[in-house]
Amino acid sequence: MTNNQEITEQTMIDRLDSILRAMKISQSRFEKRTGIAKGTLASNKSRGYKEIGQKNVERILSTYPVINPDYLLLGNGKMFNGPLTAEIIFGQVTNRDRSHHNVVNQIHTSGKEKIIRP
Numbered sequence: 001m002t003n004n005q006e007i008t009e010q011t012m013i014d015r016l017d018s019i020l021r022a023m024k025i026s027q028s029r030f031e032k033r034t035g036i037a038k039g040t041l042a043s044n045k046s047r048g049y050k051e052i053g054q055k056n057v058e059r060i061l062s063t064y065p066v067i068n069p070d071y072l073l074l075g076n077g078k079m080f081n082g083p084l085t086a087e088i089i090f091g092q093v094t095n096r097d098r099s100h101h102n103v104v105n106q107i108h109t110s111g112k113e114k115i116i117r118p
Contacts, residue, residue, distance in 0.1 A: 011050035
């Protein structure tokens with residue numbers, strides 16, 4: 001390894017960003033749904049924090065039990081413990097959610113994503 005090469009380790013904030021992208025959900029909607037104070041995730045990221053507080057982790061995992069805690073906390077294993085559906089992401093799904101996010105079901109099988117549209 002040369003002096004110019006850096007070892008970059010993915011932080012919990014980075015993994016949470018990856019989860020939000022996979023779920024196709026905005027930070028603000030995610031915060032609202034989990035009960036995390038508005039702007040907390042963006043603020044933590046802009047301040048260079050690498051983790052989020054224990055209470056927020058608990059809120060995330062209780063709202064979205066499909067998120068693998070080992071992945072969120074440590075970066076180990078798969079991102080999700082099971083299928084990821086629109087109902088899991090948005091709660092009670094409305095037609096607005098379906099059309100706005102263009103998602104009905106997102107299923108994770110063996111590392112591949114398949115989106116089923118109406």
